[in-house]
Amino acid sequence: MIGCSADRGEEETVDQSKAFAFSGVTVIDGRGGEALTNYTVVVRNGLIDAVQPAGTVKLEGVKEINSQGKYLIPGLWDLHAHTFAESAIYDLYLEAGVTTIRDMGCSAECTQQLQQRREISKLDPATGPRMTISGPMIDGDSPYVYAFHHQVSLSTIPDAIDLLTELKVDFVKVRDFLSAEEFYAIVDAADAAGLKIAGHIPTAVPAQDAVRAGMHTVEHEGSLFGGLFLATSAD
Incomplete structure (x- = not known):
């Protein structure tokens, strides 16, 4: 949940451990419904407790924030970020209304x-957005070598998944140059570790087969189309 206004003006600091209410705000629910004009939104213990027309909610013991002329929308997500743990970027995310990011490697x-930063944000949401984290990306015999790529062969895939498990990542990101055999071995090893697969569809794997095998999300249309072309040429 974030608030915004055409006039940034002076921001009001709120103790989120106590109950507070945005009074007279326009609510955009993010589900395609009409804007709710002149509403009161009550927040208790960090959770939305009430969304009702202004004047219909009792606000005893609740800090009231005059929000006339302002808007309240759900917090935004950045679903594909590479922050590289640069601390300055987290304030920028919050200023832009992004309350959750998906760090992709x-x-x-x-x-x-990133894990340390995530724990800080859990204790104090004002310090940065929530995060889901992939850690080092897994690739095969790639011509591109980066510190955040983990190049594997069939024999080293278990070690790569063990490393990601130790790093407490939320999912495994794969890249383009894995062989089909390597990709399916990673899917099996990740599944055994309780991790989902995301990333680029390897060029050796048809898109439909990657999804059927358990590819949870596909990053970048280029890898998707590469897989589709491969599938089409095989038909």
């Missing part, structure tokens, strides 16, 4: 820093 050291 960095080195093992960077992943540990």
Whole structure:
């Protein structure tokens, strides 16, 4: 949940451990419904407790924030971020209304820093957005070598998944140059570790087969179309 206004003006600090209410605000619910004009939104213990027309909610013991002329919308997500644990970016995210990010890959050291940052944000949401983290990306015999890529062969896939498990990532990101055999081995190893697969569809794997095997999300249309072309040429 974020608030915004054409006139940024002076921001009001709110103790989120106590009950507070946005009074007279226009609510955009993010589900395609009409804007709710002149509403009161009550927040208790960090959760929305009431969304009702202004004047219909008792606000005893609740800090009231005059929000006339302002808007309240659900917090935004950045579904594909590479923050590399740069601390300055987290304030920028919150200022832009982004309350959750999906970090799609960095080195093992960077992943540990992201985990530390995530714990700080859990304790104080004002310090940065929530995060889901992939850690080092897994690729095969790639011509591109980066610190945040983990190049594997069939024999080293278990070690790669073990590393990601130790780093406490939320999912495994795969890339383009895995062989079909390597991709399916990663899917099986990740599934055994309780991790989902996301990332680029390897060029050796038809898109439909990747999804059927358990590809949870596909990043970038280029990898998707590559897989579709491969599937079409095989038909």
